[in-house]
Amino acid sequence: MTRPTHEQLAERLRAAYSQGAVPPLRDGLDPVDADGAYAVQEINTRFWEAQGRRIVGRKAGLTAKAVQAQLGVDQPDFGVLFEDMRVVDGGTLDQSVCLQPKAEAEIAFVLAADLPSPDTTAEQVAAAVGTVHAAIEIVDSRIADWKITFADTVADNGSSAFFVLAEEGKALAGLDLEGAAMTMTFGDRVVSTGIGAAALGNPLNAAAWLARTLAARGEPLKAGDVLLAGALGPMAALTPGDRVEVLIEGIGRCSFTYAKG
Secondary structure (H helix, E strand, O other): OOOOOHHHHHHHHHHHHHHOOEOOOOOOOOOOOHHHHHHHHHHHHHHHHHOOOOEEEEEEEOOOHHHHHHHOOOOOEEEEEEHHHEOOOOEEEEHHHOOOEEEEEEEEEEEOOOEOOOOOOHHHHHHHEEEEEEEEEEEEOOEHHHOOOHHHHHHOHHHEEEEEEOOOOEOOOOOOOOOOEEEEEEOOEEEEEEEHHHOOOOHHHHHHHHHHHHHHOOOOEOOOOEEEEEEOOOOEEOOOOOEEEEEEOOOEEEEEEEEOO
């Protein structure tokens, strides 16, 4: 059987958004083929940009060591955030545009300065941060039943779908990012708890990894970019009607409802 090209894998993933999830991409990507997976992601990023979608930032994923071990890798991954992926704080996410979505709580940064260096440190990220926000990432796999490898999720834009930022951001100075306790509720039910240190020890570490990685690829982070720095606790599967709220102590809260549009 002829091995599919990166272009063919990219097309397969694009079709899944409207036609339904597809089997894992193992006929074309080895499970830990980072270069091939990012090549597929890049093809779709350029395709969507050509369709008029605008990049507004990046997300870091696999920032928890336990999840890295589960997928057999020793590094995080990243995906692209497009403007049309943003759900307004307190708004509604239309269930018809999702396949098998899950929500996870994160700390997000909005940059006030560029981060052009492939040697960016967490301290340099801190100096570049304009505001810090409580955030929710709605992840959604185009791979059937979430049976993903590292290569599957990377090729699939980091299994990204939508995101919510707290409308109010805070200055970084004085915030305890590592110790910030997180609670995510669906209605009155607590579905996930965690802490800022879950994201590579500190969300600034995750952001620095992202800045270094993208600068080395010639796509440095810039002022105005939104950075999702990784999950603070376990993700939870969404059911129509769920009202999702995240509270991160000392940082803020945000919410959305998953329902018919």
